[in-house]
Amino acid sequence: MEFYQRLQLDKSIIQDFNPYYCQIESGLDDPIIINGKRFINLASNNYLGLANDSRVKEAIIKSVEKYGASLCGTPIATGYIDLFKRVEEKITQFIGLEDAIILPSGYQANNGLFNAIVGKEDMMIIDHFAHSSLLQGIKIVGCKIRPFLHNNLEHLKNILEKSAGFRQIFVVTESVFSTEGSIAPFKEIVDLCEQYGALPVIDDSHGIGVIGKNGRGILEEKNINNYQGLYTASLGKALANAGGVIAGKKIIIDYLRYSCSHLIYSTAIVPGILAGIEKVLDIINSDFQIISHQMWRYYKAIREVLINAGFNLVSSNAPINSIIAGSSKDTILLSKKFYEHNILTTPFIAPSVPQNAGKVRLIAGANLKEETINVVLKVIKEIA
Amino acid sequence: MNLEERIMEIVSENTEKEQTLDLTNSLSELGVDSLDILMVINAIEDEFNITIDDGDFKDIKTIGDILNILRKKYF
Numbered sequence: 089m090e091f092y093q094r095l096q097l098d099k100s101i102i103q104d105f106n107p108y109y110c111q112i113e114s115g116l117d118d119p120i121i122i123n124g125k126r127f128i129n130l131a132s133n134n135y136l137g138l139a140n141d142s143r144v145k146e147a148i149i150k151s152v153e154k155y156g157a158s159l160c161g162t163p164i165a166t167g168y169i170d171l172f173k174r175v176e177e178k179i180t181q182f183i184g185l186e187d188a189i190i191l192p193s194g195y196q197a198n199n200g201l202f203n204a205i206v207g208k209e210d211m212m213i214i215d216h217f218a219h220s221s222l223l224q225g226i227k228i229v230g231c232k233i234r235p236f237l238h239n240n241l242e243h244l245k246n247i248l249e250k251s252a253g254f255r256q257i258f259v260v261t262e263s264v265f266s267t268e269g270s271i272a273p274f275k276e277i278v279d280l281c282e283q284y285g286a287l288p289v290i291d292d293s294h295g296i297g298v299i300g301k302n303g304r305g306i307l308e309e310k311n312i313n314n315y316q317g318l319y320t321a322s323l324g325k326a327l328a329n330a331g332g333v334i335a336g337k338k339i340i341i342d343y344l345r346y347s348c349s350h351l352i353y354s355t356a357i358v359p360g361i362l363a364g365i366e367k368v369l370d371i372i373n374s375d376f377q378i379i380s381h382q383m384w385r386y387y388k389a390i391r392e393v394l395i396n397a398g399f400n401l402v403s404s405n406a407p408i409n410s411i412i413a414g415s416s417k418d419t420i421l422l423s424k425k426f427y428e429h430n431i432l433t434t435p436f437i438a439p440s441v442p443q444n445a446g447k448v449r450l451i452a453g454a455n456l457k458e459e460t461i462n463v464v465l466k467v468i469k470e471i472a
Numbered sequence: 473m474n475l476e477e478r479i480m481e482i483v484s485e486n487t488e489k490e491q492t493l494d495l496t497n498s499l500s501e502l503g504v505d506s507l508d509i510l511m512v513i514n515a516i517e518d519e520f521n522i523t524i525d526d527g528d529f530k531d532i533k534t535i536g537d538i539l540n541i542l543r544k545k546y547f
Contacts (some may be wrong), residue, residue, distance in 0.1 A: 214509050223507065233526065234514050235507045250518065443503020 101416050105424040107435050115140040118456050122432065127175070128460055130450040131432040133266075133325035135298050135407060136379045138370070139310030143366045144328065146471065149238030158358045163189075164346075167356025175362045178369050179333055183296070184307055185319060188333050190362075192354050193291050194322025199225040200236070200350025205340070206231055209255040213247050213286070215239065215272065220440075222291055226260070241276050248284040257286040261307035263295035267436050267447055269404025272325035275310040278317065282347025288317035297326025298383075298406060299370070301336045302364035303376040315352060323385050329364040331357045383407050386461050393465045394450075397472035402447065410449040419446030429467040475547070479539050482519060485513040495536035512538065522546050 100109065112120050116139040117414060119126035137145055151171060159208065161167040172190070181186040191197045202225035206212065210231045214222065218237040226233055232254065238243040250345035251257055259281050261272045281288045292305045300308030303326070307315055318340065323331040332342060344351065371379075386405035394401055394409060402410040413419035424437035426448070435451040441447055452461065496528050497507070505532050509532070516538075524541045526540050538541070 214507075216511070227506075230527075232509055235510050247514070438503060439505060442505065 091368055093274040094267055098446070101437070105420060105427065105432075107420065107423045107427065110432065112259060114144060114202075116453070116455070117196045118460050119430075120432070125463040126431060128138055128456070128464060129463065130426075131389065131434045133294070133451060134328055134455070135326040135383055135451065136303075136328065136368075136376075137383075137453035138326075138328040138368050138371060141368075141371070142329075143371060144364050147358045147367035148365045151359045155359035157360070159356055161356060162352055162354060163356040164352050169359060171359055171362045171366070172356065175369075177365050178366060179323075180335060182304055182369055182373075183292075183303060183319060183321075183333075183335050185335040186338040187316060187346070188335035189341055189344055189351055190323070190357055190365075191332045191348075191351050192357050194291075194320070194324065194332035195221040195329065196350040196354065197320045197322070197334050197358060198199075198222050198291060199228070200348045201318065201334050201344070202226050202229055203350065204344055204348040205318075206258065206403050207255065211251055211257045213244065213251070213257065213259045215261040215265075217270075218260060218262055219266070219293070220255045222260055222262070222289075239272055241273060243282065244277065248280060248286060251284075257284070258289050259286050260289045261291070262409070263290055263292040264406040266294045266408065268402035269406040269408035269451060271295075271309070271404070271405045272304050272306070275312055278312055278315070281317065286294075288315075289320070290317065291320050293322035293325055293334060294408075296321045296323075296408065297372055303372045320450075323361075323365050325350065327365055327368050329361045329368065331365065332362055338431065341420075382454040383452070386454070386456060389461055390450060390452055390464060390468070392411075393468045397468050399472065400467075407451065409452075411448045411450070413446045413448050416446055422448045424469045426467070429471065431464060431467055445472060476539060477544070478519065479516070479542070480535065482515045482537070483512055483535055484517050493535060495534065495539065497535050498533060499535070500533075516542070520546070 091306045114121040116129060116132055116134050120129045126401055128325060157168060159167040162410055176188050176190055191200060198221040206229045208231050212226045212231055213234045215238055216235045234247050236247055259277060264271055278288050290306055296305040297303050298306060319335040321333050323329050323333060384407055391409050400412040402412060419435045419437050423433050426433045436447045484493055487504050509529055513526060513529060517524055532538055
């Protein structure tokens, strides 16, 4: 049937080795288990290593005992429990804004935000390397979209100067660009927005819990006070759970509570996840310095050995080591080499990255043991 | 420089493609993504001082398609 033929997937590139939908048979321990074998996990966004922390698991179990598996309703109906409200308040305070809502995923947060607040009369200026969820959310709206060169303030300024006649201009970017680890010059972007009357929107998915003196993300990292723009983040990366947050001024968050269809029409995020987020925030508030020190130490050790071994790395300001691997075939091959040494990595090929700009990403969570990192360093030297 | 050469130059500059381009080049084979196309549209607007409806370019497959749409609707 033509319909099915049209949708048939070309699997040629992953015929020999398929790194995607890898079936993990354990939690994010050190090691993780794949096909009954022990693997070192450098593929998850578990930066602080809290996904399998005993304190987090205990909090989740307690919440399930109290509230059960699900409230079987959307937040606007029966899904909004006291724990939901408490976590909204805690995350609002953590980020340092006026109010926040929590959606079932970071993708939904980005999609839902633009659907609810942007119209055809508006204009979106977006970083060329911004995440697919931001772009997809914007595209649905059908407004004018103008990409600016990655982290290029001059180009952004140039576009802002030429953009007139729109109801509202938004400037959309990410804090930490996850395929490479670059960080947006967000203070300068906020200043440009102020100068030209535009509204900044930041996706802090790889920044929250990772950057900033106390792990509070991009606003803390860049000393941005009294932020007037919008903020989104995934809660499934350093915050080690699931869900997505939209935060900002109270007036807009109140509006979204009653107009963001991705929130209103999705079953509320379940109690276990809310309790997990709450506990992770508590741990970050008390132990961030110790945990992040470990995360950065592992990152630096791996980076140094990668460079000495001759790997070509993307310049990074975040704890992400991204090896430039070239074509999709070469990228999958490099990931396979790691896999053959029982190390799980994340290969990025087109369309996630531009054609022939494939990358293999390594993120070492703070939960990994010292001897595990030593094995990683040895393997890097071997496969170079 | 004629219109064809100017468009080719804009595509090359805004998609960072170093190889020699021609009108039949498939954009997907060149690795040009949807944001690259928007960069090209942006640059064309600046170059010719026109306003383009992004939707006109949603089905383009080759560099020649860009030129055809521009000639048909904007020049």
